[in-house]
Amino acid sequence: MMLRSGADACDESMRRLIKKAARAVFADGELEPSVEKISVSLPATNSSLREYYRLERFADREEYHARLQIYSNAKAIKVDWDVGAGERGQLSRVTLLDPKVVVGILGEELPWEVASRAIAKIAAVAKEGLPNVDHIIDAWRLGKAPAGVPAERANQLVDSMMIIGAAQKLSEDGQDVLLRKLSARLFSDSKRIEVLSRQLAFLLGEPAETEEDDVFARLGLVKHPQPMLLSGPPDCRIKIEGGAIPLAYPYLGFRPDTIKGLVASNDPIRRVLTIENLASFNEAADCAEKARDLLIVYLAGNPTPSFLAAYNRILKSLETTKVFHWGDIDVGGFKIAARLADSIRAMGYNLHLWRMNPLEVALGRNKFFPEKKIIEASIICDDYGWSEEAEGLRQNPVFQEQEFLDWIPPHD
Known part of the structure; x- marks a missing residue:
């Protein structure tokens, strides 16, 4: 990853802290960010904060330190310095205090909150007669990506569930459904369904390599009616x-x-x-x-x-x-x-x-x-x-x- 400045490098260090806290939060699947789980730290070593040690210019390190001070002043993190290297001359350790403040400064979201929202979304579209989504919810609770879909892209699976439900209802009387017509009606995008063929196959229990036309056929979705x-x-x-x-x-x-x-x-x-x-x-x-x-x-x-x-x-x-x-x-x-x-x-x-x-x-x-x-x-x-x-x-x-x-x- 190419970092443009010391400030970018500092932001990457903050993301590294959030990821470490996320691993602790996701570990038990409860998505409860207790103090114990978020109290993580990173020593200022080449392996833990490599983006810091890749800053070769003194000016870039100063910029990193200045950006670090912004997080510290906001009480998002605690910064320890190597006292033997002079005042703020050498970083020693960074400890996470408040992950919400960190992501607020970054303009991002907490991974476990994203997962909780994704779980709520897919649970809202799940109903009797549609594919079971328990395995998807369990995966997101653990920070995993079922079918290669992380919680950040939950709409791919949520939309796929909506497609299956709509297709089942429309094909109840034994008629096929024009795929692009349905796609335009559901998403105002005539090609949305076609880009979700792999996710539809996953929900239907089909192998990932299943041809998209076979996936659509199972749902009664056709690009052109076949005689x-x-x-x-x-x-x-x-x-x-x-x-x-x-x-x-x-x-x-x-x-x-x-x-x-x-x-x-x-x-x-x-x-x-x-x-x-x-x-x-x-x-x-x-x-x-x-x-x-x-x-x-x-x-x-x-x-x-x-x-x-x-x-x-x-x-x-x-x-x-x-x-x-x-x-x-x-x-x-x-x-x-x-x-x-x-x-x-x-x-x-x-x-x-x-x-x-x-x-x-x-x-x-x-x-x-x-x-x-x-x-x-x-x-x-x-x-x-x-x-x-x-x-x-x-x-x-x-x-x-x-x-x-x-x-x-x-x-x-």
Whole structure:
């Protein structure tokens, strides 16, 4: 840090005192600045007050001493001098007396007061149905920065909670929400939500590396509404308001909230398969005519609430015997499958995974992945009854992107 003068160096010493007191206040998480906690001092040594010892010119040291006297006269600190070096010739120790006066002179705030205010802010927006914030409050009480957000930047997490609450309310009826419209309405800034994707992922329990579009999709927030692409028998019809439209080859797309269900062909659709990625969906759709009892649905990554609602309406309208999903073999892919499984369980269906067992489809892979990620993916599989995939991950701990696999239609 470049210090412009002896006065700047003195102010930095005062900040160092406040930081030392803050460590004591944050130590027990009570945020109570007792006399014992704030009675901290710094000896005038090169390690404790290095900014003082970096002042090479006599004039700069004099300026440091003059600035120090301002704090001392205000009874913010107590200054001890080395009596052997002459009157105020050599600084010996600086002791904190009143941190409020120190930060008042600096024009700053006390860290524990900032933390208390941050805790009050996030507690005010927390409510039933929103992510739990206890871990955030506990971190700020200890002076830590959950998700890299210190108490000084609490508005990032407070605003993120507001976004989640608003998105949940607006998507209750199964419609997607235009992201920038909501951002402008909440913050008078159309791009505010987009800069908070990492904080939203943290609150939603998603990995930090989750793509921002996947984070927004989970909340039903879309930059541009995405159509639901359906591929299946040509005599199968899509029910919309006021009529029914035959499926076209290789697929047909509608906005999810306009789809009321399907009218099956003479040959009933017995199998439904969702596909995570567009390239794999296109490959499957090219061959859809060969499987007349199969409906293929493009998932477009992480499904939005409107997609899930439309998908459930489709399942309700069919006499399907088995529901499959095909996606990436990685943590994100299994999390997407889990969301889909949770959604269709209300319709009485269990989700079966297709070509997501690395023991069957990724045996040629030599690149192994972090054990933590493999364990996370296998736990998801165990929780949802995908025992073969869980065992496959344990025996062949590799991930595989869906696009590397050739299309093979699912079978019972």
